[in-house]
Amino acid sequence: MNLPYQPVKNIIITDEELRSLTDAIFNRHRIDFTGYEQQSLRRRIIRAMGVFEMENIHELWVRMLTDQSFIYSFMDEISVGLTAMFRDPILWRKIKSLLNEETIANTHLSIWHAGCSTGEEIYTMNIVARESFNKQQIRTWATDISRQAIDIARRGEYHQLKLNEYERNYKEYNLHGSLKWYYQRHNELLVMDKELRRHVTFDYHNLITDSFSYRFDVIFCRNVMIYFDNDTKLKLFDKFYNALNPGGLLIIGFYDAVMPLIDDRKFGILDMDAKIFIKLEEKGAVD
Numbered sequence: 110m111n112l113p114y115q116p117v118k119n120i121i122i123t124d125e126e127l128r129s130l131t132d133a134i135f136n137r138h139r140i141d142f143t144g145y146e147q148q149s150l151r152r153r154i155i156r157a158m159g160v161f162e163m164e165n166i167h168e169l170w171v172r173m174l175t176d177q178s179f180i181y182s183f184m185d186e187i188s189v190g191l192t193a194m195f196r197d198p199i200l201w202r203k204i205k206s207l208l209n210e211e212t213i214a215n216t217h218l219s220i221w222h223a224g225c226s227t228g229e230e231i232y233t234m235n236i237v238a239r240e241s242f243n244k245q246q247i248r249t250w251a252t253d254i255s256r257q258a259i260d261i262a263r264r265g266e267y268h269q270l271k272l273n274e275y276e277r278n279y280k281e282y283n284l285h286g287s288l289k290w291y292y293q294r295h296n297e298l299l300v301m302d303k304e305l306r307r308h309v310t311f312d313y314h315n316l317i318t319d320s321f322s323y324r325f326d327v328i329f330c331r332n333v334m335i336y337f338d339n340d341t342k343l344k345l346f347d348k349f350y351n352a353l354n355p356g357g358l359l360i361i362g363f364y365d366a367v368m369p370l371i372d373d374r375k376f377g378i379l380d381m382d383a384k385i386f387i388k389l390e391e392k393g394a395v396d
């Protein structure tokens with residue numbers, strides 16, 4: 110869980126300081142920030158410094174140099190991932206109807222949640238599949254750059270304080286059901302039904318630097334590209350295209366304003382409100 114945020118007093122990081130910090134992190138830990146939108150990266154670093162109660166960039170440098178494992182907590186703060194169960198209920202209603210109509214045709218589906226954060230999106234998808242008529246078997250690859258987030262996703266334990274929001278989202282998706290069917294309470298925690306993650310593989314994966322090797326029917330990459338610059342987004346769309354099976358779906362976040370960047374020879378719009386795109390066959394291409 111992320112540490113409480115401490116307000117930061119007028120910390121300024123110059124372009125030069127940002128560059129040498131990211132170069133040093135790359136040289137020491139092979140974590141590559143090329144491709145991140147610079148202003149947003151700067152804001153995130155300043156926010157993280159507030160959390161670690163640092164007053165200036167010098168303190169951050171000292172900590173980086175003297176504490177080998179600090180990079181993990183630092184990355185967890187940099188990539189702080191807001192997420193929620195049944196976030197954007199209209200998307201999940203749409204996915205359920207696609208599963209019911211067998212637009213997503215196979216009885217077995219392979220799904221990638223790229224940038225899954227603490228996993229709520231994964232449990233949501235598996236609940237929706239369980240509630241569909243066709244009950245597709247799903248194999249999932251769930252990845253993120255934050256190891257802390259992946260650990261939480263793997264455990265599937267969420268604080269009960271989130272319950273009201275999650276239950277409200279669920280009701281917007283399905284008035285006749287209840288999220289209660291899918292978790293048990295242990296003290297202050299909601300523990301998700303283990304069956305929902307039976308076929309899920311959790312992995313560390315960096316979308317910018319790591320390779321994409323699998324063939325998927327559906328790729329979720331929601332509210333992740335918001336961190337990246339346009340060049341990186343363009344490259345990612347190409348990689349997602351190659352990672353999808355023919356007719357596969359790419360689902361992005363409601364605020365990932367990427368429309369002008371999506372190549373309409375490669376992706377068609379299946380549902381603009383739900384931000385679902387379908388892989389088109391490239392003319393003349395042989396698969």
Ligand SMILES: C[S@@+](CC[C@H](N)C(=O)[O-])C[C@H]1O[C@@H](n2cnc3c(N)ncnc32)[C@H](O)[C@@H]1O
Nearest residue numbers: 188190191192224226254255315316331332333
């Ligand atoms: C806002 S969360 C989105 C979670 C979920 N997809 C959703 O929409 O509810 C963004 C996630 O992207 C991850 N992320 C950021 N940069 C990444 C990268 N280069 N590779 C993989 N994941 C990344 C963050 O760690 C964070 O967990």
